[in-house]
Amino acid sequence: MPTAVLPTTLPTTSKSSYAVTTASATFSTKFRHLTFSSSSTPSLRLRSRSRSLLVRAVAIEKEVPEEQRPDSFLRESDGASSTISSSSPSVRARFEKMIRDAQDDVCAALEVVDGAGKFKEDVWSRPGGGGGISRVLQNGAVFEKAGVNVSVVYGVMPPEAYRAAKGASVGNDGDVKPGPVPFFAAGISSVLHPKNPFAPTLHFNYRYFETDAPKDTPGAPRRWWFGGGTDLTPAYIFEEDVKHFHSVQKQACDKFDPTFYPRFKKWCDDYFVIKHRNERRGLGGIFFDDLNDYDQEMLLGFSTECAKSVIPAYIPIVEKRKDIPFTEQQKDWQQLRRGRYVEFNLVYDRGTTFGLKTGGRIESILVSLPLTARWEYNHQLKEGTEEWKLLDACINPKEWI
């Protein structure tokens, strides 16, 4: 049994959102069945007998606000004391460098587009290692709310989870009681909600997850996974915008593997479904999770390329749409779609729901919610209208390119 189970703050659809750390007290007596749920691949699957049991067993290690950004949130043993650079040897260090660069670049580009709003930064750490930087631009000229967060988490997963992940019987041979398996998770996560109903919402998230070889679990190897995605949620369809967005995703994918775009495009369509409405929250993009069946360096390169593609995929669309005049009805429709966004995030998004139920930095988790949203009873659309076309595309995902 782990001595303590603590949540992460990654406000994402991410396995790394299930990351837990160990620096705190013991409250694991009820803890039994945590394994990690992930997306549609079965490699890490939640097998909790009862989620409520799990949630009761998990508690919060309070994050500590920091005055200044540290050079790295890594533990010294991971290379934190040396300057992080893209030539650092560990994937952990290079991934942290990548997401922090991406955060800087995306925030700078968004401030330029917005023209008025500035990002407010909150830096925090956890006593047991790791930490994060939350940046939020609220009520700008162009953006209603834009959040771009990075976080690094050191944690421990229970041996059951590790066995489930490995799919074998490590330490499951009766006498040997394996201990908890240390892991590392890092990610960038962002949701951008513009004010203008013709400018789409964007979400992106890239993450890296790694287990250590636990000392008391002989033969358990170090394992790693990548996950992430970028997807577009407009209230109105400009076909050229959606084509442009998907084209940039495809270009990033095609540099690495021609099967990536079609596979991750479908994965995205399958994941962002508001099941109780039988509709997607938006017009998709790419999504992948638990990716480890490729060369690790290749996947690090691919994640980097995806993160770098956010600006060229999104900024030109916002530039083009941010000042289009709109009616109150069009604003209301955007607000209704924002309500759907809230429904997806609070009901289905695994990172959000797990993060909420287990603790974590709430303000970072819920920065994904729009500033304002709307729910009308039994809202009906007239077939053929622009609003209907959007909804139709959310119900019946299309091949845009």
Added chain:
Amino acid sequence: MPTAVLPTTLPTTSKSSYAVTTASATFSTKFRHLTFSSSSTPSLRLRSRSRSLLVRAVAIEKEVPEEQRPDSFLRESDGASSTISSSSPSVRARFEKMIRDAQDDVCAALEVVDGAGKFKEDVWSRPGGGGGISRVLQNGAVFEKAGVNVSVVYGVMPPEAYRAAKGASVGNDGDVKPGPVPFFAAGISSVLHPKNPFAPTLHFNYRYFETDAPKDTPGAPRRWWFGGGTDLTPAYIFEEDVKHFHSVQKQACDKFDPTFYPRFKKWCDDYFVIKHRNERRGLGGIFFDDLNDYDQEMLLGFSTECAKSVIPAYIPIVEKRKDIPFTEQQKDWQQLRRGRYVEFNLVYDRGTTFGLKTGGRIESILVSLPLTARWEYNHQLKEGTEEWKLLDACINPKEWI
């Protein structure tokens, strides 16, 4: 194994929200561990190995819109063909009569207070029996959104659920494979969101649940439960309003049992908790679930009294507060609290979350959501302000009377 499991539409915190009907196709092959989750009493406890497994196994029987309200949604065998009256013999029939009267009375009173808005009614039924009436007043003069729904559900629960409920080994003796257990559930559920930030939101819900004696489960008796509650969610505290509201709840309780008010007041404080924020959504009221350890007629009378208390508890408060001038900042604060209401309903409310994940009439389930809501990143309150006082009372529940 049940042949089919279908959801109800009760948008409530209710066991009856977990009601399922049987009129449809077979898709139960994966269905294994459904029992009914209820509130803090253990009499009906969810023991699903995996909620996702359950959810995948449950499908929607589409409700059928009806042109006219039937006199009763009961099956003929339950007395539907006779005129429902308070002298009808079955508790089912009298409970349906009670909730439909309450719906009429509350809607009429709300229309008077509103002065402009009128309720729009949707009547629907299910082929296998049961149905409901949803009434919504949207964008009135006083109410942003007011929903008052009744529904009647016939369903079948798996034998595991029945065993869990009974807490014994009915049909659990090896050879005997008990069949699914038929049940009946009926309830009224309502959420009222006024426009004025000084007029509080009200929620109430009363429900009755009954199992039949299944023919192939020898010795399984008919069982029944009552549940419900009424609670107040203001954005600003007027102490006289909260005292008045709680006093009316206490009066209703005291007519039946002096232990009811303190017990159900605490139950309410314990249930409506937004756990990830360590705060309640509002200032409470009463809440009870799985109540069957009293005389059945007494509990029917108690539920009726509670439903009748809604108007005297709430309408005078709205009358007093609906026209108070307010600032944009006060409206924003109300909208932020509405966001919290959305968080509770979508993340924690058992009826809503289960209803969403298993199907049911989405528009009835989500009518509880406000017309508009707001999320600000890292919103901070100054100690001692009126907003801070409300939040403090949500964090530290008080004895109001």
